Amino acid sequence: MKKYLSFFRLRFVMNLQYRVAALAGIVCQFFWGAMAILAFHAFYETDPASFPMDFQATASYIWMQQAFLGLLSVGGMDNSIFDAIHNGDVVYEVCRPVDLYAMWFSNTSATRVARALLRCVPPLIVAAFLPKPFGLMAPPSLTALLLFFVSLCLALLVTVSFCMIVYILTFYTISYRGVRLVAVALSDFMMGGVVPLPFFPEGFRQFAELLPFSCMENVPLRVYSGDLSGPPMARALLLQVFWVFALVLLGKVLEQKVLKRVIVQGG
């Protein structure tokens, strides 16, 4: 266990040094958030009655989404793992006494936590001071805030274990571009990255809510704004736990399979 904590620590420290990337990310996320909220506002103005979420909750959802993009976006996959598989450097990782899955899992989580810590504070502060209803609201209760943190951790685990499957699949395809593109596009839409899940049409929404993607950012962000509470929230948290186990299991099985037929690129 200690070695995986060491991986986490080293990767965490490494990621804290990319200051300019963090600054650029903050600026980009702030403007993206502002644009998204203005777009939603235009829809809201047209017909407030058909808006499935409270507007204030929608704005909070978007600000939190932007602030925690580094933590939860599937697009933020670890390129060093893809590169290691593509050019064969993975050979060194295989000939060390480590569990490949656990090592990559801790590396990826560390990268994400470091990224989020560097980037989340400024947008949250700015958004908190924006005028109602465009700003970030406080959570409805302390319990909601605590449950938000629990759900955020679970969401991180779901996201990382999903990314692990993508990493392992690139052992088969060698080039990671295709797999990555499909994974990012699919998950970004299905997790409510483009529009929050409550905006999905009935029927399709219920289906989407069962998928692992809904357990990524959808649950914690809606718990924070109070859009998800009571029994539906409990169900969502349980579903998150279920998908963590299911995805980790699937990833481990794939890993065992792929290690048997691993070939090393580049001699």
Add this chain to the structure above:
Amino acid sequence: MIEVSHLQKTFRVARRDEGFQNAVKALFRREYQEIHALNDLSFSIGEGEMVGYIGPNGAGKSSTIKVLSGVLTPDSGRCVVDGRVPWKQRVKHVCQIGVVFGQRSQLWWDVPVADSFALLKDIYKIPDALYRKNVAELTELLDLSELLRTPTRQLSLGQRMRCEIAASLLHSPKILFLDEPTIGLDAVSKLAVRDFVKRLNRERKTTVLLTTHDMQDIEALASRVLLIGKGKILLDGTLDDIRRGGEQIDETIAHLYKKYDI
């Protein structure tokens, strides 16, 4: 220590002629060729031996090392290293071996070398005392004191190779696989690495299997030479067995490759 018998490994390699037309053609129909990287390979190495593993490019040297270090699973054949089947008991096995792949890096690119070493300490669960002793010894012998605080990406190839070799030895492995360890080293570093490997073998009885194209490495280090060509062992003997009076070692080897048509 190392027992290999009838090892077989085949790779499927996509081949096509150059040019745009052929690239388009390959979209629809791909031609594959089977490459027998290891073809009925058998040899054995005793404890404390230092063996040079030579052969032309693409002969199967690196593939052998990868099988022995538990990375590749062979198609068939038997291989036992220190009582274990490498690819079946991978994690247990790799605790006891050190591997250097001369053309790759195992150090973390963006952090000082010392950080990489500290991580390796945790990975291999090296006790504090042993770790300190090994780092001190390696630092002195490979002249690393200036390099440990530098990020890996800013080291020259030769400097990095010295750190890579040190990194593979931090856990005092019983067996050491060196895949072209002297690539890019200057004369001084080369001599230092050779002396170091010799000393390791003498003092710790480390078994060493070394592949290289630098015949002086072989001359300096290997009491025994294995020649591999097209995935088979063609010759197993001492350097003196293959030497022909008065000739340079490189010429001898080139002659040997020609003789076996590999």
